[in-house]
Amino acid sequence: MSDPDHPSSDVDRNTPAGLAIDVVLFAVGLMMLLPLVFLISNAFKTPPELLAWPPTIIPDRPTLENILGVLHETPLLRWIGNTLIFAGISTASIVSTSAIAGYVLGKFDLPWFPAVFGVIIATSVVPFEVYMIPLYLNVQAAGLLNTLPGLLVGYLVMSFGIFLVRQYVTTSIPDELLEAARVDGAGEGWIFLRIVLPLMRGPLGALAVLAFFQAWTAFAWPLVVTANKDTYTLEVGLALFQTGFTVDIGHLSAAAALALVPSALFFSLMRRNFVRGVAGTGLKE
Amino acid sequence: MRSKPKWLFPVLALLPVLGLYACLRVYPIAETLRLSLFKWNIISRRKPFVGFDNFVELMSDPLFLEAIFNTTIVAFGVLVITIPVGLALAALINSRQGLRRSGFYETSIFLPHVVSLVPAAMAWKWIFDARLGPLNALIGWFGIPAQSWLFDPALSLVCLIVLCSWQSIGYAVLIFLVGLKNVPEALYEAARLDGASSFQAFRYVAIPLLKPVMLYVSVITLISSYNIYAQAFVLASDVQGAPGHLVRVLVLDMLENSFRNYRVGYAAAEAVVLLVIVLVLTGAQFRLFRDRSRA
Known part of the structure; x- marks a missing residue:
């Protein structure tokens, strides 16, 4: 895919330097997402697994307990x-x-x-x-x-x-x-x-x-x-x-994940509109 | 057909919006300025005029001074991280523009800026958690002893800076990308013909042209950091009955004075201080802009 606005993209993009940049950007992108990924993953973990080190990204034995518990509480x-x-x-x-x-x-x-x-x-x-x-x-x-x-x-x-x-x-x-x-x-x-x-x-x-x-x-x-x-x-x-005394990490993560996922999904769907709006704020002066 | 006066439509159409602005913006702003000169506890009928006494008292109020110190540290901490990191990421993404994968880079870096504050802060709170958090486990691998991130006064400031930077970098990258796209390609070509490497071209062609944009992003970052509240609220509140160290920020101190101590005039004076800070930052931006365009 080449972008007509950017003649530089006519140049071969898959040079070693270019791929190195890709690696860096992939790593940064993943790091930015990691806290959110952990949050969603914690929502599906059992109490023992929440304490495991290193923390798992995909729960070993995913459970709906936390989510059901939060919806109940x-x-x-x-x-x-x-x-x-x-x-x-x-x-x-x-x-x-x-x-x-x-x-x-x-x-x-x-x-x-x-x-x-x-x-x-x-x-x-x-x-x-x-x-x-x-x-x-x-x-x-x-x-x-x-x-x-x-x-x-x-x-x-x-x-x-x-x-x-x-x-x-x-x-x-x-x-x-x-x-x-x-x-x-x-x-x-x-x-x-x-x-x-x-x-x-x-x-x-x-x-x-x-x-x-x-x-x-x-x-x-x-x-x-x-x-x-x-x-x-x-x-x-x-x-x-989350200021309550008795809530545990699993339930907290479940509640936070339920709050987070709709906004993240909505953003992904509306990304172009959103970027346009926010970029507009940057050009106002 | 009888013609209606030309001004009728615009005035009628604008009137409701003007009404909303008068009630919801202009009046409360003026009221903040006025209240800051009074001593008032919400309930009492007495509301004596005290001139600048509230401001004088603020200058020796240890809690307020702590708040303004903390907020300033956080604001400049976020700035120092956000601008260079944002600029570097924007430059890297810009060099991969047009590739399908650049969509992933933009989205993943921008997502933290838009997702709801509270769940995002809760995610970081778990990361920083002294007993369960992965951060302590991670530094443990390198032989660094576990830290109580959210309890130590200095470290809890660091946590707040990390959280706020994580949120603001996406915005900086987005604006820098817009700025980079506006750099004429011919300038890069010229630099390349003169034998500049792509890093040199970026350093000596793009950066000087981006200065106004950098300035803009800096001011926006500072202003929004001076207004932080939700992040401090979430990080400080307790997990399993263990309260974290409360990072007293300006808005938090203001709301506490107003709604817990019922010192409305005093809180209004704090709001005025916040306003002055924001105005000074905005004014500085305009000045620097003008100087640059004259130069």
């Missing part, structure tokens, strides 16, 4: 469900607010729009942890602690999403297209929904994956907002479960 499936709902709504909100705001800020020029865009970008510099406490007090005052809306409050908008869409709209959607539709008598709402939105599928897909992962891995905010086993997200449930 904790509402893990419920936590997964909570997290899916939370991440799903958060993603929907971020994608729709970014789409509309990015489009409007990119294609309409009212005199105060640059200032609005400036404020949106400026807030993205401030880490969430900085304003978490006042946000918590507001959620508390509204009586939304320990509820899904309270949880969502921190994850409804994303400045980077608005930035991404605005960038895309200004560079890739020609004004002539919008003007032509207007001349034909199309309303602004119709133009946005029927012409602009379908054209933004690419960046919105990347943004959706990014938003979903952000919510799926959220920790500090769900930790302070949720207050009991029924409302925990997966990350919070797991973090508090």
Whole structure:
């Protein structure tokens, strides 16, 4: 396979030096994966095998005891469900607010729009942890602690999403297209929904994956907002479960593996979208 | 057809988003700044204005100083590992770009950056575990005595740095790869014609061009390390009743002051310190960028 963007790949790649690089990269790749592989493998081990040295990668006598035990001891499936709902709504909100705001800020020029865009970008510099406490007090005052809306409050908008869409709209959607539709008598709402939105599928897909992962891995905010086993997200449930006194490594690994595998699988499926989104964050300045 | 005013659609469409921003971003940020000047314990109706007293008290608060020391060590420790390792890996992967196997390299190195924090931290916690963990067994082979990684104050910092670097390297590699792809091939060709080896070409052609990207990744890495919390939370919490040494990081200290000690104004002052650190780092990045483009 040669990549047209990289003439160097026309050169014979399987030189000794090239293969040496492959060996190094394979070793590094495996080392990066090793902690996760151990975690998943530990989930299937019997207590004696967990103590064995060297640790086995493939369990000698795989057992489902740990997984069944964890599903019995904790509402893990419920936590997964909570997290899916939370991440799903958060993603929907971020994608729709970014789409509309990015489009409007990119294609309409009212005199105060640059200032609005400036404020949106400026807030993205401030880490969430900085304003978490006042946000918590507001959620508390509204009586939304320990509820899904309270949880969502921190994850409804994303400045980077608005930035991404605005960038895309200004560079890739020609004004002539919008003007032509207007001349034909199309309303602004119709133009946005029927012409602009379908054209933004690419960046919105990347943004959706990014938003979903952000919510799926959220920790500090769900930790302070949720207050009991029924409302925990997966990350919070797991973090508090592992502080228990009586749990053993097998059960811990099983719970962690059950939490890990869906996110790893989802990432592998969505890799291109994800890489596109994250690489976009790297190019923003 | 009667025409509606031109500004109607954009303003109506933007309004809900602006409302969300006002309530969920602008107001809480302003409120953090305001609260940092007050002494308030959440419950009490009295909320006296104390000026900069909270900040003055922070400067002699041993727990806060410990937190800021630890967080700084971790942030720069992660930086020192992430940038060179990330750059080297990106260069190696870039040289194998287009081969099918490079997909495996990218995925395996990037995966730790995206998987959920808590299970990943739990995996490392087992590795570091003093009695059961493979790390002690491994160093035992080399005759190094077993260490209590998560209990010793200095070693638990090392553990945190290792865990955070493992997570941040993937991001650095990804951004460096984007940067490397933007280096014009003609420059490499020219270097090669001048007799440069591929290492020299990388060192003298790619690295100078990558400087802005390196700077960007450095700042992102530092900022995200100043915000760590979940990792410290998981590594320090107990396994089988044995609590690890708590690495007090900034966010942890802040949440403890706010939700355990009910010192909201004081915690807000800590948040402001965190904000200042982030702003200084961001500002430094912009400055360096500008200087470079002028030079």
